Amino acid sequence: MAGELSVDIVFHKSSRKKLLSVTKEELLEIRKWSPETLDRYKREGISVLDLAGFGENQHYFYLVEQEGKKTAYILDCPEKLIKEMRLYSRDKWL
Numbered sequence: 001m002a003g004e005l006s007v008d009i010v011f012h013k014s015s016r017k018k019l020l021s022v023t024k025e026e027l028l029e030i031r032k033w034s035p036e037t038l039d040r041y042k043r044e045g046i047s048v049l050d051l052a053g054f055g056e057n058q059h060y061f062y063l064v065e066q067e068g069k070k071t072a073y074i075l076d077c078p079e080k081l082i083k084e085m086r087l088y089s090r091d092k093w094l
Contacts, residue, residue, distance in 0.1 A: 005050055005062070005085075019051070020073065026064045030085060031094040033059035037051070041072045052076035066078060 005027075007020040031037060033052075041048055041061070047069070052059045053076045059081075062073045077085070087092065 007073075022062070022064045022066070024089060026066050027089055027092050028063045028065055028070070029061070029094050030063070030089060031061050031090050033061055037061055044070075047071045048074065050074040058082075 004024065005020070006018060006062070007021045008016040009019045010016045032082075038048065038061075049071060050073075052074045055078075057076045057078050058065050060075050060077050062075050064071055064073065065066075
């Protein structure tokens, strides 16, 4: 994470393609997933993209603004990633 979040999609356990790259400056907020927040984002016209897997990890919203457009990504975050995100983006947590 080191100030930037990168999400890759993995194909056949051997190849990967970068799906998303977000800098700290593009990040607006990070918060735990809830149906209320999902409804609020949709009412505000914010695109929501679900990148969460089927694991048991807590899901989080990662709201970013790139090229003037806001998008909320739903991420399935293991505890190690949560610690990194808190370290580098303390002021973005809600």
